[in-house]
Amino acid sequence: MTAFAAMASPTGDGTVTVTATGELDMTSAPTLIEALRDAIHAYAPSRVDLDLSGVPFMDSTGIQVLVAAQADVGGDLRITGTSPAVHRLLQLTGLLETFGLTV
Amino acid sequence: MHERDLDGILDEALLLVTELTTNSVVHARTEVDVEITAADGSLTVTVLDFLPGTVVPNIPVPGATTADLDERGRGLLLVDQLASSWGTLHFSGGKGVWFRLDKAGTASIAAPPSFEIPVAPAPEALSALGWSGTGTSLTEVAEELLHRLVGVIGAAGAALTLDEGDGPHTIAAVGRLTGSVDSGRRVPLRITKPWRGELLIAGGGGNPYARPLTSLAADRLMLLVENHRLRRADSERRTWLTFLADASELLAQSLDVELTLALIPRLVVPRLGTWCAIHAADAGGELRLAAAAHADEAMLTELLDALGQAAPQLKEAMSTDAVVPLGPPLEGYVVALIARGQHLGTLTVGGGRDTWQRSEEVAVVEDVARRAALAIDNANIHAERRSIAHALQRSLLPPQLPKADGVEFGAEYVPTGEGVDVGGDFYDVVPLSGRRWLVVVGDVSGKGVQAATVTGLVRDVTRVLVRDGRPLPETLKRINETLLERGAGRFCTLCLAEVMRRPDGTLDVALHLAGHDQPVLLRADGRTELAGQCGTALGLLDTINTPRTQITLHPGDTLIFYTDGVTERRRGPELFGVDRLREEASLLAGFPADVVVARLRATTLNFSPESPRDDIAIFAVRNDA
Numbered sequence: 111m112t113a114f115a116a117m118a119s120p121t122g123d124g125t126v127t128v129t130a131t132g133e134l135d136m137t138s139a140p141t142l143i144e145a146l147r148d149a150i151h152a153y154a155p156s157r158v159d160l161d162l163s164g165v166p167f168m169d170s171t172g173i174q175v176l177v178a179a180q181a182d183v184g185g186d187l188r189i190t191g192t193s194p195a196v197h198r199l200l201q202l203t204g205l206l207e208t209f210g211l212t213v
Numbered sequence: 214m215h216e217r218d219l220d221g222i223l224d225e226a227l228l229l230v231t232e233l234t235t236n237s238v239v240h241a242r243t244e245v246d247v248e249i250t251a252a253d254g255s256l257t258v259t260v261l262d263f264l265p266g267t268v269v270p271n272i273p274v275p276g277a278t279t280a281d282l283d284e285r286g287r288g289l290l291l292v293d294q295l296a297s298s299w300g301t302l303h304f305s306g307g308k309g310v311w312f313r314l315d316k317a318g319t320a321s322i323a324a325p326p327s328f329e330i331p332v333a334p335a336p337e338a339l340s341a342l343g344w345s346g347t348g349t350s351l352t353e354v355a356e357e358l359l360h361r362l363v364g365v366i367g368a369a370g371a372a373l374t375l376d377e378g379d380g381p382h383t384i385a386a387v388g389r390l391t392g393s394v395d396s397g398r399r400v401p402l403r404i405t406k407p408w409r410g411e412l413l414i415a416g417g418g419g420n421p422y423a424r425p426l427t428s429l430a431a432d433r434l435m436l437l438v439e440n441h442r443l444r445r446a447d448s449e450r451r452t453w454l455t456f457l458a459d460a461s462e463l464l465a466q467s468l469d470v471e472l473t474l475a476l477i478p479r480l481v482v483p484r485l486g487t488w489c490a491i492h493a494a495d496a497g498g499e500l501r502l503a504a505a506a507h508a509d510e511a512m513l514t515e516l517l518d519a520l521g522q523a524a525p526q527l528k529e530a531m532s533t534d535a536v537v538p539l540g541p542p543l544e545g546y547v548v549a550l551i552a553r554g555q556h557l558g559t560l561t562v563g564g565g566r567d568t569w570q571r572s573e574e575v576a577v578v579e580d581v582a583r584r585a586a587l588a589i590d591n592a593n594i595h596a597e598r599r600s601i602a603h604a605l606q607r608s609l610l611p612p613q614l615p616k617a618d619g620v621e622f623g624a625e626y627v628p629t630g631e632g633v634d635v636g637g638d639f640y641d642v643v644p645l646s647g648r649r650w651l652v653v654v655g656d657v658s659g660k661g662v663q664a665a666t667v668t669g670l671v672r673d674v675t676r677v678l679v680r681d682g683r684p685l686p687e688t689l690k691r692i693n694e695t696l697l698e699r700g701a702g703r704f705c706t707l708c709l710a711e712v713m714r715r716p717d718g719t720l721d722v723a724l725h726l727a728g729h730d731q732p733v734l735l736r737a738d739g740r741t742e743l744a745g746q747c748g749t750a751l752g753l754l755d756t757i758n759t760p761r762t763q764i765t766l767h768p769g770d771t772l773i774f775y776t777d778g779v780t781e782r783r784r785g786p787e788l789f790g791v792d793r794l795r796e797e798a799s800l801l802a803g804f805p806a807d808v809v810v811a812r813l814r815a816t817t818l819n820f821s822p823e824s825p826r827d828d829i830a831i832f833a834v835r836n837d838a
Binding site: 120147 | 289658702704777827
């Protein structure tokens with residue numbers, strides 16, 4: 111199991127990129143929540159890009175975090191990268207379009 | 214920095230590092246890691262602490278002055294003002310802030326620093342605290358002192374005797390004592406009862422300093438004996454504390470009532486007595502023998518007979534909360550087992566009189582009784598919780614599946630862990646008019662009573678709406694609205710399948726998936742495929758899309774529904790997965806529905822030695838025509 115970490119950095123156009131690595135489940139979800147909250151508070155971005163390509167596994171807790179974070183950002187949370195497992199879960203739950211992804 | 218020609222930004226770097234490390238020390242109160250990377254034209258610094266949480270407690274709103282912010286906010290405002298770029302960093306063990314300073318004229322788009330997840334430094338091991346003596350025995354020191362005393366006062370001999378409650382013993386002796394003690398002196402030592410000690414001097418009465426020197430020697434010996442007594446008491450106390458700690462750990466590990474009761478006598482014998490018995494009180498306060506142990510197994514029957522005669526003393530201990538002694542033939546005592554104000558039973562210990570009459574050992578037994586009572590009470594609470602969880606879980610699942618000609622239903626459910634929490638997985642079969650049934654399989658996020666409440670809500674709303682004749686898309690839309698209003702932030706994946714038996718012997722299935730895993734369609738010849746189109750999970754978004762898929766089950770075909778507890782079952786980093794599920798299902802073509810689900814349950818559980826992290830539900834519909 112990969113230890114979870116999340117890093118936030120601004121990209122200069124009012125967007126903040128949050129890059130997550132490791133397994134996103136009940137135990138690691140608080141770390142992502144804190145990273146997203148910090149990104150929103152520190153930069154007041156117009157959009158948050160979330161890169162989950164380094165997340166090999168995500169469960170239903172991750173879904174709740176993503177939907178809640180999107181509400182916090184005011185609807186503009188975009189997932190810019192996914193692993194196959196994360197992509198499959200977002201597809202199963204019908205949330206690909208919600209986060210700007212395609213089948 | 215000098216080598217990289219970064220002297221020009223040294224002051225800013227020092228200021229920002231100071232600000233950030235101060236923040237970490239003041240707010241996180243943990244160790245701090247500072248990572249510095251110097252490149253040509255820029256410097257990147259990452260300051261990490263080991264307290265998970267947010268870095269920014271307040272928002273530096275536009276136009277805010279430093280007076281509006283607390284110290285931590287001011288630190289980050291400085292970083293924001295001075296750094297070319299900066300950002301935050303989170304990992305499972307803590308968080309941090311990174312910043313980059315560019316040399317004048319070399320500004321570039323900053324990439325965040327690469328980092329390795331740090332490991333919090335282990336705290337220094339605490340040095341053991343304890344009495345540190347010279348290592349010389351009481352006898353050796355006493356003999357040396359007596360030897361000097363005899364030499365100085367010209368006595369024929371001297372001795373130190375000590376009675377620890379089991380009769381006087383000579384600890385040290387020098388010179389000749391026989392027949393001349395009476396003409397000498399006996400000086401009692403002022404030591405803590407029940408210990409008693411005496412300094413015996415034979416002869417030496419002619420020396421004018423004999424009396425004060427003997428008195429001085431007696432005081433020195435008294436200190437030596439007290440020191441010896443305290444060291445022994447400390448050693449015994451440490452032994453008892455170790456014993457109690459070990460006993461507590463063993464008792465805490467068991468959450469099974471009968472196992473806990475059986476364990477207690479095994480802890481007590483032979484450490485605190487030759488035998489031990491536990492009597493448990495029932496709801497009416499009546500005592501029954503729950504467990505007993507004897508150091509000599511052959512004596513156990515005799516012990517049980519004798520305990521049968523001790524009922525009055527056991528009842529007395531229960532009513533008075535005091536230590537009640539037991540006379541012959543038992544030679545022991547009874548202590549009540551009390552936890553959280555409830556009398557749970559009695560602990561009876563016995564052995565030789567010399568053992569059980571020592572007050573410190575009685576105190577240890579009382580301590581064991583307190584810990585044992587808590588362990589029993591915890592086990593009782595755990596059993597009650599498990600019973601409630603099972604009852605609640607049963608109420609959320611159908612008591613039995615319908616039986617009909619040509620259609621077979623099979624279901625398996627495995628709760629997670631110890632079975633003290635109600636899972637979020639559920640299934641149901643709702644009989645409809647005209648040889649139709651609605652199969653419902655769902656998974657509410659989370660566990661426990663709150664999840665169970667939402668599960669019950671989803672199940673009941675589904676039943677009411679479909680029996681009212683509402684189409685499945687409308688039913689799902691209503692459930693989504695209900696969850697958004699009353700779901701307490703929980704969402705649900707749901708699968709609705711309307712099964713209808715046709716006159717030609719086929720089964721028509723209208724399938725709607727709302728965020729749920731696609732069921733496995735197992736054909737009679739062993740071929741498998743995933744059925745249905747993915748739809749939106751319920752309770753997350755205002756608008757949902759749950760497309761309908763039409764499936765025909767020919768005789769011998771089976772449609773297998775499951776929850777993510779199956780596909781996400783782990784063996785190390787490996788998941789059970791959908792592909793493995795399909796492979797295993799393909800081996801079960803031709804088997805009845807209840808056999809299919811039972812085999813898949815066994816295969817899923819056997820995939821890993823660990824107990825399931827998530828509950829598992831498997832449901833099958835088979836055309837049995």
